[in-house]
Amino acid sequence: xxxxxxxxxxxxxxxxxxxxxxxxxxxxxxxxxxxxxxxxxxxxxxxxxxxxxxxxxxxxxxxxxxxxxxxxxxxxxxxxxxxxxxxxxxxxxxxxxxxxxxxxxxxxxxxxxxxxxxxxxxxxxxxxxxxxxxxxxxxxxxxxxxxxxxxxxxxxxxxxxxxxxxxxxxxxxxxxxxxxxxxxxxxxxxxxxxxxxxxxxxxxxxxxxxxxxxxxxxxxxxxxxxxxxxxxxxxxxxxxxxxxxxxxxxxxxxxxxxxxxxxxxxxxxxxxxxxxxxxxxxxxxxxxxxxxxxxxxxxxxxxxxxxxxxxxxxxxxxxxxxxxxxxxxxxxxxxxxxxxxxxxxxxxxxxxxxxxxxxxxxxxxxxxxxxxxxxxxxxxxx
Amino acid sequence: xxxxxxxxxxxxxxxxxxxxxxxxxxxxxxxxxxxxxxxxxxxxxxxxxxxxxxxxxxxxxxxxxxxxxxxxxxxxxxxxxxxxxxxxxxxxxxxxxxxxxxxxxxxxxxxxxxxxxxxxxxxxxxxxxxxxxxxxxxxxxxxxxxxxxxxxxxxxxxxxxxxxxxxxxxxxxxxxxxxxxxxxxxxxxxxxxxxxxxxxxxxxxxxxxxxxxxxxxxxxxxxxxxxxxxxxxxxxxxxxxxxxxxxxxxxxxxxxxxxxxxxxxxxxxxxxxxxxxxxxxxxxxxxxxxxxxxxxxxxxxxxxxxxxxxxxxxxxxxxxxxxxxxxxxxxxxxxxxxxxxxxxxxxxxxxxxxxxxxxxxxxxxxxxxxxxxxxxxxxxxxxxxxxxxxx
Numbered sequence: 001x002x003x004x005x006x007x008x009x010x011x012x013x014x015x016x017x018x019x020x021x022x023x024x025x026x027x028x029x030x031x032x033x034x035x036x037x038x039x040x041x042x043x044x045x046x047x048x049x050x051x052x053x054x055x056x057x058x059x060x061x062x063x064x065x066x067x068x069x070x071x072x073x074x075x076x077x078x079x080x081x082x083x084x085x086x087x088x089x090x091x092x093x094x095x096x097x098x099x100x101x102x103x104x105x106x107x108x109x110x111x112x113x114x115x116x117x118x119x120x121x122x123x124x125x126x127x128x129x130x131x132x133x134x135x136x137x138x139x140x141x142x143x144x145x146x147x148x149x150x151x152x153x154x155x156x157x158x159x160x161x162x163x164x165x166x167x168x169x170x171x172x173x174x175x176x177x178x179x180x181x182x183x184x185x186x187x188x189x190x191x192x193x194x195x196x197x198x199x200x201x202x203x204x205x206x207x208x209x210x211x212x213x214x215x216x217x218x219x220x221x222x223x224x225x226x227x228x229x230x231x232x233x234x235x236x237x238x239x240x241x242x243x244x245x246x247x248x249x250x251x252x253x254x255x256x257x258x259x260x261x262x263x264x265x266x267x268x269x270x271x272x273x274x275x276x277x278x279x280x281x282x283x284x285x286x287x288x289x290x291x292x293x294x295x296x297x298x299x300x301x302x303x304x305x306x307x308x309x310x311x312x313x314x315x316x317x318x319x320x321x322x323x324x325x326x327x328x329x330x331x332x333x334x335x336x337x338x339x340x341x342x343x344x345x346x347x348x349x350x351x352x353x354x355x356x357x358x359x360x361x362x363x364x365x366x367x368x369x370x371x372x373x374x375x376x377x378x379x380x381x382x
Numbered sequence: 383x384x385x386x387x388x389x390x391x392x393x394x395x396x397x398x399x400x401x402x403x404x405x406x407x408x409x410x411x412x413x414x415x416x417x418x419x420x421x422x423x424x425x426x427x428x429x430x431x432x433x434x435x436x437x438x439x440x441x442x443x444x445x446x447x448x449x450x451x452x453x454x455x456x457x458x459x460x461x462x463x464x465x466x467x468x469x470x471x472x473x474x475x476x477x478x479x480x481x482x483x484x485x486x487x488x489x490x491x492x493x494x495x496x497x498x499x500x501x502x503x504x505x506x507x508x509x510x511x512x513x514x515x516x517x518x519x520x521x522x523x524x525x526x527x528x529x530x531x532x533x534x535x536x537x538x539x540x541x542x543x544x545x546x547x548x549x550x551x552x553x554x555x556x557x558x559x560x561x562x563x564x565x566x567x568x569x570x571x572x573x574x575x576x577x578x579x580x581x582x583x584x585x586x587x588x589x590x591x592x593x594x595x596x597x598x599x600x601x602x603x604x605x606x607x608x609x610x611x612x613x614x615x616x617x618x619x620x621x622x623x624x625x626x627x628x629x630x631x632x633x634x635x636x637x638x639x640x641x642x643x644x645x646x647x648x649x650x651x652x653x654x655x656x657x658x659x660x661x662x663x664x665x666x667x668x669x670x671x672x673x674x675x676x677x678x679x680x681x682x683x684x685x686x687x688x689x690x691x692x693x694x695x696x697x698x699x700x701x702x703x704x705x706x707x708x709x710x711x712x713x714x715x716x717x718x719x720x721x722x723x724x725x726x727x728x729x730x731x732x733x734x735x736x737x738x739x740x741x742x743x744x745x746x747x748x749x750x751x752x753x754x755x756x757x758x759x760x761x762x763x764x765x766x767x768x769x770x771x772x773x
Contacts, residue, residue, distance in 0.1 A: 123721065126650075127651070128651070128720045128721060129651050129652075129720070130650075130651040130652050133651075133652075152721070153721040195724075195725040195726075195727075196725055196726040196727070197724050197725050197726070197731070198724055198725070198726070198731035198732075198734070198735065199724070205721075205725075265508075266510065266511050266512045266515075267511075267512050267765075267767055267768050267771060268767055269767070274748060274765075276747070276748030276751065276752075277748065328709075328738075331738065332741060332742060332746065332747065335510050335742055335746065336505065336510065336534065336535040336742065337534075337535075339535075339579050339580050339581075339738070339739060339742070340535065340577050340578065340579050340580070340587075341577075341578040341579065341580070342577070346579070346580035346735075347580075349580070349738075350580070350731075350735070353713070353716070353724065353731075353734070354724055356717055357717065357720060357721050357723070357724055358721070361717065361720065362717075363659070363661040363662070366661065367661075
């Protein structure tokens with residue numbers, strides 16, 4: 001890829017080879033499992049792929065954002081099942097930059113090795129896109145905070161050991177009253193329940209309720225009132241990574257269908273000869289290429305310290321749409337075979353649909369882009 | 383020119399809607415691996431399997447439009463049951479039009495009552511769109527045929543009693559060697575291998591392996607060599623199947639849209655119901671437009687059939703376009719519900735998985751567009767080696 005430096009290209013080769021060696025076998029079965037395979041977690045942990053944002057002094061092997069994107073594309077291209085966990089293990093260390101030193105020292109190494117698992121959450125039953133309207137609240141009580149509320153649609157929530165979530169410490173202050181908290185999920189008062197989903201099943205998406213959950217001060221991440229910007233910053237990164245994961249999966253699927261259409265004979269010709277088929281592949285390849293470029297451009301801007309909200313939003317809505325369309329086209333080309341569970345395509349298609357929802361709906365993405373382009377006069381009419 | 387149903391057609395619409403909403407509109411049916419006997423019995427009792435079957439076999443005359451209404455209203459409540467009805471007419475009407483007296487005596491009134499169920503079996507592992515390339519053989523021996531071969535992805539193959547099955551009686555000329563047969567699926571030599579699909583779970587499809595299955599000559603449907611013509615006029619790739627695939631998809635899409643609108647009015651974000659954002663209301667407006675246009679194209683195709691006018695073009699248009707429209711509408715409905723739409727608690731994810739099957743049910747998009755092209759442009763539009771395969 002024209003975009004990568006020599007170092008990044010070598011890194012890509014290493015991750016690519018690792019993925020094909022370690023994760024090909026059993027990927028189709030794992031896509032339908034209700035949890036991310038502990039063996040896969042171990043392999044990723046051992047390979048350093050769960051500590052890509054963790055500082056070296058906590059055992060991390062930090063790499064630049066473009067390289068993290070490469071990891072998502074190459075790993076999830078072969079096995080989509082660990083995607084949510086890998087994402088959490090990028091976002092949590094990112095957010096813990098603002099946590100207390102003692103918390104970092106205690107948790108970052110074990111999270112980095114995959115010995116403990118993380119998730120993150122803002123969404124609640126009554127607020128998804130309207131991210132600032134959360135109701136979960138945290139009341140300061142001496143050296144503790146007591147939290148009450150419900151978070152929902154937490155990817156990796158069922159398997160995680162800890163969560164970083166948002167809660168209101170000042171209910172009158174709008175988004176400036178939001179604070180981030182680090183919560184071990186085995187504390188009294190924490191309850192979890194699982195979503196049964198059409199796809200990304202191994203993510204173990206969860207609802208998490210907090211009933212008078214008491215945590216020491218050190219579990220607050222950042223200052224009171226700083227939570228909203230911190231978690232939004234996390235999303236700008238996360239949304240590009242999930243799309244790259246989807247692009248990897250779609251690209252590999254496109255390679256598989258390309259081989260198929262050269263061999264499948266209909267009316268005495270391989271179906272690759274019919275433009276109805278070959279042009280679909282041409283269009284899909286174009287869309288994936290464009291999406292990939294949007295993603296890596298965003299990551300490069302992030303690496304250079306440039307503002308990238310708009311680019312991340314473009315990558316998210318455009319890439320999600322592209323991946324779903326590509327997987328759908330591939331399903332159609334494989335016909336009834338592709339529709340059956342005997343092939344991995346139908347589950348991948350189902351996994352792809354989720355990309356349009358999580359980490360920001362397409363509508364919100366377009367609002368973000370509009371805001372940057374139109375500045376003062378954008379936004380819904382009153 | 384009138385864009386409305388006759389009194390009889392309206393009455394049927396009401397009756398089917400009443401039954402379907404009361405008995406079928408429940409999530410729980412969507413994930414079963416068969417259609418419950420109880421439901422089939424009720425559908426049979428209401429006469430919904432017997433349209434256009436001769437009265438002497440318990441049937442009654444109806445318009446083609448009425449079969450469309452039946453399919454659409456059923457699909458609004460449950461797409462797999464609508465699928466069953468579509469498939470069953472493929473079998474019963476083929477039998478009624480082309481079957482021997484013996485075969486009709488034995489099967490037709492039972493099919494018309496829903497006491498026996500049928501499926502259509504053409505597709506093979508190496509033969510999909512190119513139906514003339516099927517390999518399953520039917521060898522004539524005195525007054526029986528011996529059938530051998532493998533059929534794949536037969537919808538309802540696991541549950542039904544009999545298949546309208548296509549096999550090769552002659553290898554001489556590609557298209558003219560295919561013949562239609564009625565094959566009871568409990569005969570020795572028939573092995574059913576259930577397959578799980580992404581959706582349409584209650585239609586649990588199966589592969590059928592036939593190993594020297596012996597059926598009487600009376601079970602041949604039509605003459606030897608007429609098989610592809612029968613498939614094209616009333617089987618899987620018929621105009622009827624194409625239109626019904628369209629109507630069934632759109633029926634389900636209408637249900638999805640209705641829920642999305644109700645939800646969008648009560649779900650608040652940024653201080654207002656989300657339907658007040660054009661991002662949401664425009665999606666709904668677009669889907670409503672396309673569904674409206676699609677429905678009337680389907681009913682036009684059926685009206686043409688009722689007038690004994692050609693409907694090939696319109697049916698092919700319905701077949702490739704309406705399921706696509708439905709897919710988009712259902713996807714939009716799912717996404718309007720946000721993350722909840724992704725879970726099994728709501729019906730949308732199953733609907734999306736189900737409707738996808740109808741995008742290939744009566745022919746792939748490519749084949750159907752070639753059919754349209756051939757009519758709109760002429761035979762010049764067909765690649766040289768395809769001209770025999772399109773009528």
